[in-house]
Amino acid sequence: MILLGLSMISIGFRLITKSTDPITWTINTLQQLLAGMSFPVQFLDNFLPGVSLISWFLPQTWVYHLWRLSMLKAASIADLQILLEFLKGSAFALILFPIGYKTFRWGLKRAKKDETLGWF
Numbered sequence: 001m002i003l004l005g006l007s008m009i010s011i012g013f014r015l016i017t018k019s020t021d022p023i024t025w026t027i028n029t030l031q032q033l034l035a036g037m038s039f040p041v042q043f044l045d046n047f048l049p050g051v052s053l054i055s056w057f058l059p060q061t062w063v064y065h066l067w068r069l070s071m072l073k074a075a076s077i078a079d080l081q082i083l084l085e086f087l088k089g090s091a092f093a094l095i096l097f098p099i100g101y102k103t104f105r106w107g108l109k110r111a112k113k114d115e116t117l118g119w120f
Helices: 002-017 022-034 041-047 051-055 059-072 080-113
Strands: none
Touching: 002 022, 002 080, 022 051, 022 059, 041 051, 041 059, 059 080
């Protein structure tokens, strides 16, 4: 649901700009550097102190973190610590999804109004 929300935000801006939007570019760059795609976020502080705090504001960080917990540690949702991590990620998704939906609807409405929906 987190990635769906981000996708809707990105598509909403692409409908207007007809090119890669700055939000998608920024999120992709930060994801590759800070979200834990290559290694766990906890180790970022060894290189730059305090940068892991920024990482937890990226939605992909939660996705990768929950994947690592479930696959590498065989974590169960019945475990209280794992449940808390899952609820944190779910809260992020519940906030991001309506923002993504509104942005997508705004971009679609504006593209239809400007009659540029088919332009790319």
